[in-house]
Amino acid sequence: MxxxxxxxxxxxxxxxxxxxxxxxxxxxxxxxxxxxxxxxxxxxxxxxxxWPSPRFTDNGNQTVTDNLTGLMWTKDANLPAATKTWQQALDYVTSMNAG
Incomplete structure (x- = not known):
């Protein structure tokens, strides 16, 4: 045993x-x-x-990539059609990451 x-x-x-x-x-x-x-x-x-140089890269599509973390951010915090459901927000982020 x-x-x-x-x-x-x-x-x-x-x-x-x-x-x-x-x-x-x-x-x-x-x-x-x-x-x-x-x-x-x-x-x-x-x-x-x-920290990498440059720290941020402008992707030319209204987004910026943080080269340190790999995260992608919109350049404008006022998103188009600012009011979104949770699913619409997830779909928006998915479309940004697909590009």
Missing amino acids: LKKVTLATLIVSLLLSAVVMAVGTIELPKTGQTSTYATGDDGAIEGGVA
Whole structure:
């Protein structure tokens, strides 16, 4: 019985480690904080990924892409036909990301 439990634990451990390796890591951007107020804060560590240059790209279709995060934003916060249902808003974002 103990051998079966040990074998099952080993198999689960191997599967979980494979999943964790497939997920990878997230590289957070630098915060820009340089003053330090306590050991281990952002100013002391200054860790993270450097901001790309240029930070933003104008896509020429009334959207801007943030090259640091990969997020796309509209250039004008006043969207056409500003009142949208939830589904209309999702459809609008889908159409922006498809372009």
